[in-house]
Amino acid sequence: MxxxxxxxxxxxxxxxxxxxxxxxxxxxxxxxxxxxxxxxxxxxxxxxxxxxxxxxxxxxxxxxxxxxxxxxxxxxxxxxxxxxxxxxxxxxxxxxxxxxxxxxxxxxxxxxxxxxxxxxxxxxxxxxxxxAMLAVKLFHHQTLIWEALCLNEMVLHREPLTSMCHFEVGIGHHSPVDIAADGIIISTPTGSTAYSLSAGGPVITPGVSVTQLIPICPHSLASRGLVFPDHEPVSIHSANTDPLVMIVDGNAGCYVMPEDWVSTCRAPYxxxxxxxxxxxxxxxxxxxxxxxxxxxxxxxxxxxx
Structure with a gap:
């Protein structure tokens, strides 16, 4: 049957x-x-x-x-x-x-x-x-402590009433970059019409094999959105002493403590x-x-x- x-x-x-x-x-x-x-x-x-x-x-x-x-x-x-x-x-x-x-x-x-x-x-x-989907993972040092599949975007942002966040972002084999902003969005092409669009990111047609990074309210004229091949993994470390909040597709989340770091890459599914x-x-x-x-x-x- x-x-x-x-x-x-x-x-x-x-x-x-x-x-x-x-x-x-x-x-x-x-x-x-x-x-x-x-x-x-x-x-x-x-x-x-x-x-x-x-x-x-x-x-x-x-x-x-x-x-x-x-x-x-x-x-x-x-x-x-x-x-x-x-x-x-x-x-x-x-x-x-x-x-x-x-x-x-x-x-x-x-x-x-x-x-x-x-x-x-x-x-x-x-x-x-x-x-394409993203595999989003949270590590404490080198131990995996949280993970989720993502079709739209992963958002890492500050708690209400906390100060601006400072992120160290590594993409693939490239040198890490520093971003000061209220948060960061890592988005698939499907998610380019969701939160990242509201945050000033471009619309990307679904067949393009890329990922985009969009800073939320960056404190620099030099911090702008970035589009890169989706086979390159992303690592995000926070330089803040306060916990951050991570939300995946708007309906799942966890706290990111100062010693934790986030990894995203194209999912196998x-x-x-x-x-x-x-x-x-x-x-x-x-x-x-x-x-x-x-x-x-x-x-x-x-x-x-």
């Missing part, structure tokens, strides 16, 4: 109801359907009393999900998509992402279009687009998106972010009072 999965946002009634309905429909069609919630991919926020909630990268795969699955549905918004890929990427199952949220920048279709979309997928009429048509990134930019829309022409003359 062919296997499929469904991952849904269980705090949204519409997503929960749709998950149960499509479980019944796919079961009636002869598929073995497994359900999981997006909560399993959220690694949890830390507190000073509990600075680490460490879960190994490949241990988040939901029960009954495995490499034999043909595909999985994701019912939710962008946060659920990010969480789902953290769960599913290690087993390589492609995901059909269905928007039941707001922005839906990472989703392929809408809930009211799901019947037609599933007909197309079940008929094998789709493409799989692979996008990719995010595999099911595409119902050839990917058109610029179209998504126009529809979701208003990029490249025609300007309204200025009047040729103005009547003065």
């Amino acid at each position: 062919p296997k499929v999965g469904i991952i849904y946002n269980d705090i949204k009634p519409v997503a929960q109801q749709a998950a149960l309905e499509w479980q019944d429909k796919l079961t009636a069609l002869g598929y073995d359907v497994s359900l999981a919630t997006g909560v399993g991919g959220i690694l949890g926020y830390s507190s000073p009393e509990r600075p680490l909630c460490h879960t190994p990268l490949d241990s988040l795969v939901p029960p009954e999900f495995d490499e034999d699955m043909l595909f999985a549905l994701v019912l939710g918004g962008d946060g659920t998509v990010l969480s789902a890929f953290r769960q599913i990427a290690p087993i390589g199952v492609p995901l059909l992402t269905v928007n039941t949220g707001h922005m839906g920048f990472l989703t392929e279709t809408y809930l009211n279009q799901l019947p037609q979309a599933l007909d197309q997928v079940l008929a094998g009429d789709f493409q799989v687009e692979e996008r 990719s995010a595999r998106f099911i595409r119902l048509r050839s990917p058109e990134f610029f179209k998504v930019l126009r529809e979701k972010l208003g990029w490249g829309l025609p300007h309204i022409a200025k009047p040729t003359s103005v009547e003065l009072p």
Whole structure:
């Protein structure tokens, strides 16, 4: 019996109801359907009393999900998509992402279009687009103490009301550089339209094999964003005496103590998106972010009072 999965946002009634309905429909069609919630991919926020909630990268795969699955549905918004890929990427199952949220920048279709979309997928009429992910790791001296998969970005920043941060950043074999800023963003091309865009970074098309570093509110005119090959690992050491906070994809985090350091590199797993048509990134930019829309022409003359 062919296997499929469904991952849904269980705090949204519409997503929960749709998950149960499509479980019944796919079961009636002869598929073995497994359900999981997006909560399993959220690694949890830390507190000073509990600075680490460490879960190994490949241990988040939901029960009954495995490499034999043909595909999985994701019912939710962008946060659920990010969480789902953290769960599913290690087993390589492609995901059909269905928007039941707001922005839906990472989703392929809408809930009211799901019947037609599933007909197309079940008929094998789709493409799989692979996008790079980051493996983010936190070390205490040389001991690994925290790790997470990342599709958008890793953010390392100061605690509220603390002073500016000073970072020593090493990229590949190049000499380390010093950055003074409120924080640092390490982003994939997929994440270039997320936090790094708001922080002044460029938009990078998903097929480009690069990583970008964006300082947050740098205290220097010389500290600007940097784009470099994604095969080069990054190491970040803090020169601060206060703890820092690290957030991955906006839904997982830990404290970074003064003697800790952060490593990022391209993950061995990719995010595999099911595409119902050839990917058109610029179209998504126009529809979701208003990029490249025609300007309204200025009047040729103005009547003065």
